[in-house]
Amino acid sequence: MTARHTRVLTALDALGDGDHVGWVVERPTQFTEMAALCLQQGADLGDMQFLFAPQHGGWPQQLPVGKGVPVVDPHVAFLHGGHLDPEAMYAAFRRHAALAAEQGYRGLRVVADMDWLLGPRPAGGQIAAFEQGLDAVAVETGATIVCAYRRESFTGRELAGVMCVHPHELGASRSLGFRIWSSGSGRWHLSGQVDLRAAEVFPTALRAAADGRAALWLDCTHLAFIDMAGMRAIAQVAHGTGASVYLEGANETLRRCWKLMDWETGLPNVEFCA
Amino acid sequence: MSTTSVDLEHSGPVSIGFRHDALLYAGEQQFVERTAAFVRDALEREEPILVAVIEPRRSLLREELGDDARRVEFLDMWNVGRNPARIIPAWQQWVERYRGTGRGFRGIGEPIWAARSPQELLECQFHEQLLNTAFDGGPAWWLLCPYDMDALPDAVIARAHDTHPGVLDGGDRLDSASYPRQELSFAAMFAAPLPEPDPAQVRYRAGFGLDDLVEVRDAVAAHAAALGLSGCRTADLVLVANELATNSVRHGGGRGTLRLWRDGGDVVCEVRDSGLVTDPLIGRRQPTTDGRGGAGLWIANQVCDLVQIRSAPETGTSVRIRINESGA
Numbered sequence: 001m002t003a004r005h006t007r008v009l010t011a012l013d014a015l016g017d018g019d020h021v022g023w024v025v026e027r028p029t030q031f032t033e034m035a036a037l038c039l040q041q042g043a044d045l046g047d048m049q050f051l052f053a054p055q056h057g058g059w060p061q062q063l064p065v066g067k068g069v070p071v072v073d074p075h076v077a078f079l080h081g082g083h084l085d086p087e088a089m090y091a092a093f094r095r096h097a098a099l100a101a102e103q104g105y106r107g108l109r110v111v112a113d114m115d116w117l118l119g120p121r122p123a124g125g126q127i128a129a130f131e132q133g134l135d136a137v138a139v140e141t142g143a144t145i146v147c148a149y150r151r152e153s154f155t156g157r158e159l160a161g162v163m164c165v166h167p168h169e170l171g172a173s174r175s176l177g178f179r180i181w182s183s184g185s186g187r188w189h190l191s192g193q194v195d196l197r198a199a200e201v202f203p204t205a206l207r208a209a210a211d212g213r214a215a216l217w218l219d220c221t222h223l224a225f226i227d228m229a230g231m232r233a234i235a236q237v238a239h240g241t242g243a244s245v246y247l248e249g250a251n252e253t254l255r256r257c258w259k260l261m262d263w264e265t266g267l268p269n270v271e272f273c274a
Numbered sequence: 275m276s277t278t279s280v281d282l283e284h285s286g287p288v289s290i291g292f293r294h295d296a297l298l299y300a301g302e303q304q305f306v307e308r309t310a311a312f313v314r315d316a317l318e319r320e321e322p323i324l325v326a327v328i329e330p331r332r333s334l335l336r337e338e339l340g341d342d343a344r345r346v347e348f349l350d351m352w353n354v355g356r357n358p359a360r361i362i363p364a365w366q367q368w369v370e371r372y373r374g375t376g377r378g379f380r381g382i383g384e385p386i387w388a389a390r391s392p393q394e395l396l397e398c399q400f401h402e403q404l405l406n407t408a409f410d411g412g413p414a415w416w417l418l419c420p421y422d423m424d425a426l427p428d429a430v431i432a433r434a435h436d437t438h439p440g441v442l443d444g445g446d447r448l449d450s451a452s453y454p455r456q457e458l459s460f461a462a463m464f465a466a467p468l469p470e471p472d473p474a475q476v477r478y479r480a481g482f483g484l485d486d487l488v489e490v491r492d493a494v495a496a497h498a499a500a501l502g503l504s505g506c507r508t509a510d511l512v513l514v515a516n517e518l519a520t521n522s523v524r525h526g527g528g529r530g531t532l533r534l535w536r537d538g539g540d541v542v543c544e545v546r547d548s549g550l551v552t553d554p555l556i557g558r559r560q561p562t563t564d565g566r567g568g569a570g571l572w573i574a575n576q577v578c579d580l581v582q583i584r585s586a587p588e589t590g591t592s593v594r595i596r597i598n599e600s601g602a
Contacts (some may be wrong), residue, residue, distance in 0.1 A: 266563040
């Protein structure tokens with residue numbers, strides 16, 4: 001897979017392997033029309049495909065696209081009616097990506113009406129953490145995943161928190177200013193501007209990125225601005241987890257502030273890289 | 275040179291608490307005589323000593339001390355104390371080295387020199403007052419602050435009496451008759467207004483809230499560059515302006531006003547809001563890696579050439595920073 005770049009989309013065409021799209025849906029008909037086009041493209045490419053949707057959303061069991069696209073409610077099929085369990089969901093993606101390869105499909109494509117989350121109804125922060133982990137799974141499996149959030153089903157705060165952990169975005173949402181996305185194996189990219197708007201979400205996203213890992217790579221090449229609270233969030237992850245943190249492509253201001261805060265001394269597990 | 279007119283015998287070693295004295299001198303020769311006597315007295319008592327003064331006085335004292343200079347630590351006050359709010363953290367580090375060791379230790383710090391601008395001088399005097407707040411009640415040590423009577427105006431020397439509990443002037447250490455002064459209390463000094471800029475000189479003025487931070491940063495960057503700051507210093511200004519604006523949104527009523535202008539060689543940025551600062555040492559404590567302590571005003575003090583905080587219940591808070599192309 002080629003290197004992933006963040007993109008703001010105007011349509012769901014020309015999606016590639018490992019693309020992970022956050023989509024704010026304004027009208028029900030918009031979802032129906034654009035999802036159908038996206039699935040048709042997947043059928044033309046020879047992908048194994050699924051439409052995730054809530055059980056009682058009025059969808060048929062199978063959409064007549066290509067060889068047929070099964071409609072699945074993950075809350076029922078993978079979570080057995082229980083709470084959102086990210087690891088169970090990731091396992092389902094991995095299982096089906098492997099199955100797609102075994103059965104001769106080109107890849108796996110999932111278009112998800114995220115109203116299925118209204119069943120388990122996790123808190124906003126949990127949804128964002130789930131999506132961030134799913135982004136790493138998209139890289140790992142090469143699956144193309146479109147996550148459609150209907151504006152009427154989620155709060156503005158939830159939408160903003162979710163969109164900044166998708167590398168690809170479609171539809172307007174209140175921006176938190178930054179984006180974090182995976183390139184696999186504990187490597188994450190940051191872009192945009194980290195300021196007070198991100199005060200709640202950015203530290204959570206960093207903790208999720210570092211979760212359980214001995215090393216965390218943060219590519220800051222496209223990070224245009226980060227405030228002191230954002231820098232402290234990086235310091236706190238390094239302090240709290242003890243993980244080796246590698247800051248790649250950090251600008252001069254970040255490097256200088258790190259030094260002036262004397263975090264070089266206090267956090268020897270943080271290293272700046274070119 | 276071995277004679278001295280500083281009566282250290284009478285003053286005695288530090289035994290209880292923090293001792294903060296002004297040392298008056300007239301010209302470089304007296305500076306060297308009087309500070310060298312203080313240093314040698316410390317060395318005889320095996321008390322570590324740190325000297326923070328500007329050149330050429332640092333070199334002159336080194337020369338006078340000869341081999342003894344190797345037992346003394348020196349800091350260039352021009353670097354450490356150009357922004358006087360950076361001096362207390364430097365002393366704090368010195369104190370932490372000897373806290374709990376049971377031994378006395380000393381310092382010589384000269385924050386005020388003749389070339390200080392009026393605004394720097396104000397903040398230096400505030401710093402002198404804050405030293406008492408910062409170190410009273412802590413470990414026993416002795417800080418001597420030299421004042422050059424030949425070079426500094428009488429009013430500055432008088433203020434040295436106001437801000438130091440003791441004064442040495444070639445004889446006995448005397449308790450200062452004018453210390454402490456009510457008008458130099460934290461609340462009074464924070465309430466004293468700063469001079470208003472000429473309205474015609476203000477290049478940018480904007481009210482802001484949470485959703486305006488990007489616009490404020492972009493405007494500050496554009497105007498700073500237009501006012502002649504380099505890319506590096508512009509980045510410093512943008513970072514600090516954002517921190518001040520963030521403080522306004524978080525702690526100052528959710529909104530604030532930012533102004534930007536040039537004053538001589540400085541680019542000045544001021545943020546006002548309706549909040550109230552109650553911590554006299556705000557921005558002067560090193561934040562920790564585990565996330566305790568505010569980092570915004572700390573970094574402002576580290577990268578700016580001067581930071582002036584004024585705050586009162588009636589007027590709210592204004593923080594004014596100065597960035598010079600040659601600073602930081």
